[in-house]
Amino acid sequence: MIRPDGKKNTQSEEFQKIIGYRFKEADLLTTVFSHSSFVNENKTGKKESNERLEFLGDSVVGVVTNLFLFEKYPTADEGFLTRIKSFAVSQSNLAEAARKCNLGDYLFLGKGEEASEGRMKDSTLSNAFEALIGGIYLDGGLESVTSFIKRFVLNDLIVDKREAKDYKSELQELLQKKYKKRPVYHIAAEEGPQHKKVFVVKVSFSGKYLGEGRGKNKKEAELSAAKAALKNLN
Numbered sequence: 001m002i003r004p005d006g007k008k009n010t011q012s013e014e015f016q017k018i019i020g021y022r023f024k025e026a027d028l029l030t031t032v033f034s035h036s037s038f039v040n041e042n043k044t045g046k047k048e049s050n051e052r053l054e055f056l057g058d059s060v061v062g063v064v065t066n067l068f069l070f071e072k073y074p075t076a077d078e079g080f081l082t083r084i085k086s087f088a089v090s091q092s093n094l095a096e097a098a099r100k101c102n103l104g105d106y107l108f109l110g111k112g113e114e115a116s117e118g119r120m121k122d123s124t125l126s127n128a129f130e131a132l133i134g135g136i137y138l139d140g141g142l143e144s145v146t147s148f149i150k151r152f153v154l155n156d157l158i159v160d161k162r163e164a165k166d167y168k169s170e171l172q173e174l175l176q177k178k179y180k181k182r183p184v185y186h187i188a189a190e191e192g193p194q195h196k197k198v199f200v201v202k203v204s205f206s207g208k209y210l211g212e213g214r215g216k217n218k219k220e221a222e223l224s225a226a227k228a229a230l231k232n233l234n
Contacts, residue, residue, distance in 0.1 A: 011106060018101045021136055021148055028053075028135040035124065037110030050131035055195045057134030061089055064142075064149045079166055086220045088157055095122035097152045098129040127196075167226035174233070175205055183210065183229065185222050201225045 012029060016022050023029045036049040065088050069081050087093060098104060104119035107128055118124045137145040172182055189200040191214075201221035202212045211232050213224025 015101070015103075015106050019132075019148065020151065021140065021144060023135070023139050025139050028139050032128065032131045032135045033106050033108050035107055035109045035113060035118070035128070037113040037118070038108040041110040050128060053131035053134035053138075054127050055134070056137065057130035057132065058196070060137045060145055061094070061130060061133050061149055061153070064146050065089055065154065068150065068154050082219060083166065083223060084157075084159055086215065086223065088153060089216075091122050091126045093153070094126035094129045098125035098132075100152055103128055103132065167223050167230060171203070171210075171226040171229055174230070179206070181206065183226070185225060187218065187221075188212070203229050 012026070016029075031048050031053055032050050034047065034049050036051055039047045039049040062085070065085050066081075069076075069084055069088070073081065073084075104125055107119060107124070109118050109124075113124070133145055133149060136148050175181060175183055183203050183205045185201055185203050187199055188202045191198045191200060198214050198216065199218050199221040200212065200214050201218065201224070203210050203222070203225040211225050211228030211230075213221050213226070213228055215221035215224050
């Protein structure tokens, strides 16, 4: 495989052995490794960062995870499945999956990103892992990428009872029982690019701030905010 800067990457064989998948299109793996900071600092030639693959991989991991959970928990309701899916595809969990295959060691980073320890950041690792998923999907199809996602993300997924709890319902029950009123949620901000938007939700009660949460969608952010509120109340 050729690096985006024209140098041969002798570690690509090693990485492909780790993930248990060999790319037919070597250029796809080069793109997976190419962080936008590196591409911006090396603008000669046709180079593409991994952001488009990340966009694709985000959707692919969602679909594969949905089907996996749907089949694994045939009697579970939508709320349970949504909460477990949110945990499975969370930034921290995907970053941990990236660490399992040492993905950070192979990334092409710009000098600034390298200096700020980008190889260790959850955001950088989770984004690169989604790009890797997107790359495998394009290169090998749904069967190959499903096998990869199961191996590194889903097969060892431990459903923590705390993560499976419906924090919104728990918070509402707590406040209604004591004060006969419900908490109020509102979107405080929307961060990030359009394809990778993060919602920031704040929850309050009788005008008092209780907690804040972030998520890929409004529902996920509200659950996170309710979880934070319960922690603060306790």
